[in-house]
Amino acid sequence: MKKNRFKKQWLNEHLHDPFVKQAQKDNYRSRAVYKLQEIDEDHRLVRPGQLIVELGSAPGAWSQYLARRLGTDAGAALRGQVVAVDLLPMEPVDGVEFLQGDFREPEVLQRLEQLLAGRRVDLVLSDMAPNLSGIASADAARIEHLADLALEFATRWLGRDGALLIKTFHSGYFSQIVTRYKQQFRVVRAIKPKASRERSAEVFVLAQQPRFDAS
Secondary structure: OHHHHHHHHHHHHHHOOHHHHHHHHHOOOOOOHHHHHHHHHHHOOOOOOOEEEEEOOOOOHHHHHHHHHOOOOOOOOOOOEEEEEEOOOOOOOOOEEEEEOOOOOHHHHHHHHHHHOOOOEEEEEEOOOOOOOOOHHHHHHHHHHHHHHHHHHHHHHEEEEEEEEEEEEOOOOHHHHHHHHHHHEEEEEEEOOOOOOOOOOEEEEEEEEEOOOOO
């Protein structure tokens, strides 16, 4: 009974959610786009000419936003490049190169690196989220692992002025995630966008000004 009540509550909330309605009006695939939009507008992350890697891209709302920001919305040539990766399939987005596969698998990471062809990345975005088991310690470890994977990729591929934005969750390891990010970046912020539901443990970490050698 509790499960059914939760489903009804979620559905009612979803149907009346202003961000859901706005996403439908703006022809975006999910309300998640407004989380990225707010962070981008506040911190000027996306700029023409950039090479951007998006981890955990399905269903594609962030990819749509990036394509529009880089000038492909009306069929114009892409001013920059977006490479998106997800375990799940994703409907094509004009101007975005999509790679389906599990980012945690070495062969998928190798295919991604082949697409980059040795070029430095300007912006890494990660909307990856683990499948949660309900066991707090196990879920926290999965959350930490994804944050570490994004950080490891960024330290290998980001350019001198690059930035990394990840979605993560408040858990037992959150402070450790932030600490590790501060070891690699001079500026690290925890951000809760307006489109992120208040009851959600979701939080975004924005890391800028790399400390590592990105020459």
